[in-house]
Amino acid sequence: MQSSSELFPVALISAEFRGDLSEDVYRLKPGNSPDSSVELALTRLGRAGHEQDRGVPVILLPGSFSNRRFWYSPKCIGLGPQLARAGFDVWIAEMRGHGLSPRNRNYKRNRVSDYVRYDLPAIADFVHELNPQKAHWLGHSLGGITLAGALGGRYLDESRIASSVLFGSQISRVYWPLKLPPVEWGSRLLLKGFSVISGPRLKRGPEDEPISLAIESLRWHGLFGRFGDAERDWWAGLAEVRVPVMAVAAVGDSQDPAWACRKLLEQFGSPLSEFLCLGKKHGFHSDFGHVEMLVSKEAQREVWPLVEQWLRKSPQIAAEVESGELEREAISAE
Secondary structure, eight states, X not given: OOOSOSSSOEEEEEEEEETTEEEEEEEEOOOXXXXXXXXXXXXXXXXXXXXXXXXXXEEEEOOTTOOGGGTOOTTSOSHHHHXXXXXXXXXXXXXXTSTTSOOOTTGGGOOXXXXXXXXXXXXXXXXXXXXXXXXXXXXEXXXXXXXXXXXXXXXXXXXXXXXXXXXXXXXXXXXXXXXXXXXXXXXXXXXXXXXXXXXXXXXXXXXXXXXXXXXXXXXXXXXXXXXXXXXXXXXXXGGGOOSOEEEEEXXXXXXXXXXXXXXXXXXXXXXXXXXXXXXXXXXXXXXXXXXXXXXXXXXXXXXXXXXXXXXXXXHHHHHHHHHTSSOOEEEEOO
């Protein structure tokens, strides 16, 4: 089998037309992590008939219990198709064991740390190999947290990044019982008896999550916990990040409240940042929720155009800020 990459084995597992769009699905086998069985599915959306016209890359990361369908439906409705039709080179990643990515041998032990340290860099390298322009990275919920971790841990090359957008992503909400060591230890012990958390059973989404993700989260929120891995403090590292960043929060999001999303944004050292809070008191027609901020007719009308506007303007404004033509800019929609 001929590889689609000179970096590591990559197979083009499907190439289809979806109406006015083309859909190419690649399966990457980076071989860069302790578990050599890891394979990652990466879907590219482009305009049918314009497959060789490479616009600016946009890499989309789904959240927990989710897959590529969060970003585009089988009928090709979603932010992904919207951006592809606007001329962007859209790539949708699926983490280990999600969607078209098969479960790896040590699936139960998968952690955000693995996504941050191994998987996102491999995805970044492959996309850059096919399209060497600076890429925009967008992540929802856990996808945004993973992106923040990769940036704060310096696992992604900032020189290849045009901007980052975090939707409903935060790490600062405090769960006070977990600050009691016996509660945290007991929770860890209880969770170790399971292998997965079922998204369908809990009505959280179509995918399962490996139990180690929950155990890792307990460590982050424990008494002496930190957002990071054994080697690096991702939270502290965010202060050194310089890529433009936008955080999108929703008034109706009880899972990841707006104040916590804003706190994550404020930890970035980026010269250009923007905070967008989706709610009636901020001029929107409804108080969006955690999912509705991206998947709803209201999001299609009110949110998607703002995201596209950010993707087009942020690199130019950031360049002007860095060159001294503009002062550091912090924009808020509140």
